[in-house]
Amino acid sequence: MIDFEKVIKTTNKSGKMFLGFNKAMEAAQSGRAVALIIASNCPQGRLRQLMHHAALSNVPVHTYPSSSADLGMVCSKPFAVSAVTIRTLSDSSLLKALKET
Secondary structure, eight states: OOOHHHHHHHHHHHTOEEESHHHHHHHHHHTOOSEEEEETTSOHHHHHHHHHHHHHHTOOEEEESSOHHHHHHHTTOSSOOSEEEEOOOSOHHHHHHHHHO
16 A cells, blocks of 8 residues: 555655646656556546546556545645646655556
């Protein structure tokens, strides 16, 4: 099981992540992401679209077990965040865990 809070907080410190569906979509289309983390309450249409592009680019997509409001709080933001794009991750054990699942 992946500790999403640890991954997000580690990445947030280094500034190597993007927030929001549009940035996640761009990263999924270009293949520039290490992984995508999607809130559990992301609308199904957007989720399908994102999953499709991520699969074409071999970018793993993980579902955050809570809502977008909680995902925003983990990202230290006062607003809801539907998607987090991890661009790079310095901790090799977390990176391996994200790519394996």
